[in-house]
Amino acid sequence: MNGPKIIVEPPGPNSRKIAEKDSALLMQSFARWYPLVAKRAHGVWVEDVDGNVYLDFNSGIGVTNTGHCHPKVVKAIKEQAERLLHYSLTDFLYEEPVKLAEKLVSITPGRFPKKVFYTNSGTESIEAAIKTARGHFRGTRPYIIAFAGSFHGRTYGSLSLTSSKPVQRRHLGPLLPGVFHAPYPYCYRCPFRQKYPECNLWCVDFIEEWMLKKYVPPEEVAAFVVEPIAGEGGYIVPPPEFFKRLRELADKYGILLVVDEVQSGFGRTGKWFAIEHFGVEPDIIAVAKGIASGLPLGAIIGRAEVMDLPPGSHASTFGGNPVSCAAALATIEVIEEEKLLDNATRVGEYAMKRLRELQEEIPYIGDVRGKGLMIGVELIARDGSPNPKLLQKTLEIAFKKGLLVIGAGVSTIRIAPPLIITQQEMETGLRILEESLREALKEV
Numbered sequence: 056m057n058g059p060k061i062i063v064e065p066p067g068p069n070s071r072k073i074a075e076k077d078s079a080l081l082m083q084s085f086a087r088w089y090p091l092v093a094k095r096a097h098g099v100w101v102e103d104v105d106g107n108v109y110l111d112f113n114s115g116i117g118v119t120n121t122g123h124c125h126p127k128v129v130k131a132i133k134e135q136a137e138r139l140l141h142y143s144l145t146d147f148l149y150e151e152p153v154k155l156a157e158k159l160v161s162i163t164p165g166r167f168p169k170k171v172f173y174t175n176s177g178t179e180s181i182e183a184a185i186k187t188a189r190g191h192f193r194g195t196r197p198y199i200i201a202f203a204g205s206f207h208g209r210t211y212g213s214l215s216l217t218s219s220k221p222v223q224r225r226h227l228g229p230l231l232p233g234v235f236h237a238p239y240p241y242c243y244r245c246p247f248r249q250k251y252p253e254c255n256l257w258c259v260d261f262i263e264e265w266m267l268k269k270y271v272p273p274e275e276v277a278a279f280v281v282e283p284i285a286g287e288g289g290y291i292v293p294p295p296e297f298f299k300r301l302r303e304l305a306d307k308y309g310i311l312l313v314v315d316e317v318q319s320g321f322g323r324t325g326k327w328f329a330i331e332h333f334g335v336e337p338d339i340i341a342v343a344k345g346i347a348s349g350l351p352l353g354a355i356i357g358r359a360e361v362m363d364l365p366p367g368s369h370a371s372t373f374g375g376n377p378v379s380c381a382a383a384l385a386t387i388e389v390i391e392e393e394k395l396l397d398n399a400t401r402v403g404e405y406a407m408k409r410l411r412e413l414q415e416e417i418p419y420i421g422d423v424r425g426k427g428l429m430i431g432v433e434l435i436a437r438d439g440s441p442n443p444k445l446l447q448k449t450l451e452i453a454f455k456k457g458l459l460v461i462g463a464g465v466s467t468i469r470i471a472p473p474l475i476i477t478q479q480e481m482e483t484g485l486r487i488l489e490e491s492l493r494e495a496l497k498e499v
């Protein structure tokens with residue numbers, strides 16, 4: 056396909072009918088940007104129930120990194136589904152999760168022995184990471200330090216770390232005790248109102264000088280839990296030395312470094328895992344989303360000596376489901392065979408260059424940032440403050456023109472297409488995005 060095909064203004068009549076039923080029957084606790092009702096999808100294209108075809112800049116929120124319904128992934132799912140659908144890993148064994156674990160320990164950073172624990176989603180991976188870190192210290196280190204502005208999921212443990220929007224927590228407390236937050240290193244809007252690099256990474260020194268020396272006894276901290284690139288919080292890339300400094304701090308006090316690669320992993324940033332951009336080896340990596348191209352699966356992969364919860368202390372009926380594992384093995388093969396890391400780097404660099412050129416022309420683009428195909432474009436008002444109205448309008452117009460793109464943080468456009476996207480398809484999407492932004496500027 057050359058571009059989107061809009062035959063009836065979205066949302067069309069079939070979409071509206073389903074949206075009405077959806078709002079009558081489903082709890083509306085999610086915040087949707089516009090009513091896309093997806094029917095089928097292939098590669099980078101998504102068709103709705105009215106026959107409109109859209110270009111996908113979302114990948115079903117960072118999941119379909121190999122493109123929608125990649126034939127190799129679909130074949131692996133079908134073959135596995137005919138062989139063995141389920142037989143719980145908590146009480147029995149089967150081969151697929153072992154084969155996948157062999158792969159996972161080889162593609163994750165760190166040349167040390169590792170072990171894997173399987174979950175079904177991102178939030179469960181964070182729960183597993185919290186329990187593993189705390190459990191490893193056998194009750195002597197109950198505290199966790201997370202970063203304000205992050206997103207780690209919505210179950211009670213992960214929600215206690217999540218801190219990118221008040222609505223995520225409102226009326227839902229009390230949360231897990233023993234969680235402290237340091238500000239996320241968001242240089243464009245530095246929480247300490249400093250400038251990089253003159254700040255000399257005060258955001259890391261703050262943790263030591265204020266938190267660990269004043270109110271969080273370091274010998275009682277089990278882990279730092281941090282996103283290498285903040286996803287829901289606004290596609291924020293920390294400064295280059297941030298993770299080296301955090302790793303040093305962790306080592307100094309015997310604290311584990313847990314990175315949440317749920318959104319940034321599986322090639323999204325042009326490397327298998329975003330933390331590789333920072334040259335740091337974490338103790339535990341939490342993954343989900345892109346691991347199985349759309350089937351529910353998550354995992355934590357950690358240093359073998361840390362992954363030592365005793366038998367009976369943690370398990371999951373569905374975690375490591377054989378069909379999901381088969382999909383994950385095929386996903387990894389596709390990323391390798393089709394050189395999707397290189398493609399993400401190449402097309403991502405092209406997109407960043409185009410967006411930075413656009414930033415020169417449009418003063419309402421405050422910041423363009425990202426790695427590979429995880430790109431944020433922060434929209435601002437005249438006075439430099441965030442501009443959520445402009446964001447919402449731009450996304451709605453883009454939807455009507457056939458581009459599926461959503462926001463992150465307060466007013467950042469989040470660009471995360473499948474990693475198979477070509478430069479030409481990226482160009483098509485960016486052209487629609489530019490037109491939408493220019494039209495939105497006339498309306499808000």
Ligand SMILES: Cc1ncc(COP(=O)(O)O)c(C=O)c1O
Binds near residue numbers: 176
């Ligand atoms: C960084 C990060 N961690 C955890 C999660 C939670 O994942 P899930 O929705 O699969 O529970 C998300 C979801 O967006 C995420 O972006």
